[in-house]
Amino acid sequence: xxxxxxxxxxxxxxxxLLILVPILAFTxxxxxxxxxxxxxxxxxxxxxxxxxxxxxxxxxxxxxxxxTAPATDATAELLLDADTGNVLYEKNGEMPLMxxxxxxxxTALIAIQTxxxxxxxxxxxxxxxxxxxxxxxSAGLQVGDVVPLKEMLYALxxxxxxxxxxxxxxxxxxxxxxxxxxxxxxxxxxxxLYQTHYSSPDGLTGDSTTHYTTAYDLARLSRYAMSIxxxxxxxxTQTYTAHVGGRTLVWTNTNKLxxxxxxxxxxxxxxxxxxxxxLVFAATSHQHHLIGVLLNSPEETQRNIDAAALLDWGxxxxxxxxxx
Numbered sequence: 392x393x394x395x396x397x398x399x400x401x402x403x404x405x406x407x408l409l410i411l412v413p414i415l416a417f418t419x420x421x422x423x424x425x426x427x428x429x430x431x432x433x434x435x436x437x438x439x440x441x442x443x444x445x446x447x448x449x450x451x452x453x454x455x456x457x458x459t460a461p462a463t464d465a466t467a468e469l470l471l472d473a474d475t476g477n478v479l480y481e482k483n484g485e486m487p488l489m490x491x492x493x494x495x496x497x498t499a500l501i502a503i504q505t506x507x508x509x510x511x512x513x514x515x516x517x518x519x520x521x522x523x524x525x526x527x528x529s530a531g532l533q534v535g536d537v538v539p540l541k542e543m544l545y546a547l548x549x550x551x552x553x554x555x556x557x558x559x560x561x562x563x564x565x566x567x568x569x570x571x572x573x574x575x576x577x578x579x580x581x582x583x584l585y586q587t588h589y590s591s592p593d594g595l596t597g598d599s600t601t602h603y604t605t606a607y608d609l610a611r612l613s614r615y616a617m618s619i620x621x622x623x624x625x626x627x628t629q630t631y632t633a634h635v636g637g638r639t640l641v642w643t644n645t646n647k648l649x650x651x652x653x654x655x656x657x658x659x660x661x662x663x664x665x666x667x668x669x670l671v672f673a674a675t676s677h678q679h680h681l682i683g684v685l686l687n688s689p690e691e692t693q694r695n696i697d698a699a700a701l702l703d704w705g706x707x708x709x710x711x712x713x714x715x
Contacts (some may be wrong), residue, residue, distance in 0.1 A: 416632070452710040454679060456480060460704050463697035466667070466687035470705050473614050473673070473680040479705055484607040487586050488686045491661030491669045492528070492551045493609060494594030494602070497575050498559060499544055499625070500616055505574065506563050508541040508621075508643035518557035525595040531640050535690065538635055541621075547630040550643040551610050556593035568592065582615060584608040591710035595663060606684040613658050613682050626657030626673075648672055652699050658682070668694040676706045 454472050460480040467483040478484070515660050522529045530552025532538070538546065538558075546555035550578040557568070564571035575589040587604040590597035604612075615621045629649050631642045648655040654674040661669035668685035674681055688694035 455711040461700040465685040467606040487603040487665035491666035493661040553593040560592035
């Protein structure tokens, strides 16, 4: 009888354990009972920090073309906002045309960026002959003159001296002018001026198949050039006095906008019968900087009037946020 009671008790204990274990392991009650044995407080969840969204930048107002630009008789023309690189107005801006002495912008750039500004530049007979043969503009140099490169740049850019252009090209080309001209074309490619090609350092020789540019390329080249302080200072100079070989030479800038248009800062004139009257011009007003180009204008005085009218139009444009 005792054995039966003991066996029955053991069976009851076993049944109880079989029921209790799943409750402890798999039910919320069991979890609560086990947790209660360890802690009476629930853990506090720590929120993850949220990253701040990147603010959307506000578009700044820029000069914005509105209305019609003044008409001119130039074959190609362009007005550029030099601060943003935006083209405000253009007519035939991508048409390849001859550029006359605006070529000297690139000649000056190559000299400034590749040579010692104190390097002596020697004037040889070919530089003088070229002025005579082409009936070109002269800085009054003579064979045997030796002029520091920095000073020769004033002779190049102010009176548009073709003698200075050839003297610089001869000297910096190591006696081979073609080497210097090749540097001009390589630099044009480096600046992505793919519709520009040079065959001379002064723009008086060559034809429309070998020596050409576009108003757009010329404006972009000039924007780059004006970022170089020495270049900008030279083309802004109205007169420069040099002492060469015991002579006093006064070089006067051919750009008549200087001194006649408020805020004019440069850049370069040009003229041949094939290229017409050309002008690359720049001015500043109310902290805005504009660069313009006129190619193949029929008359010098009208060219200057047209340049001033384009600048007036550009400076009076509204400041508006860029369109999306």
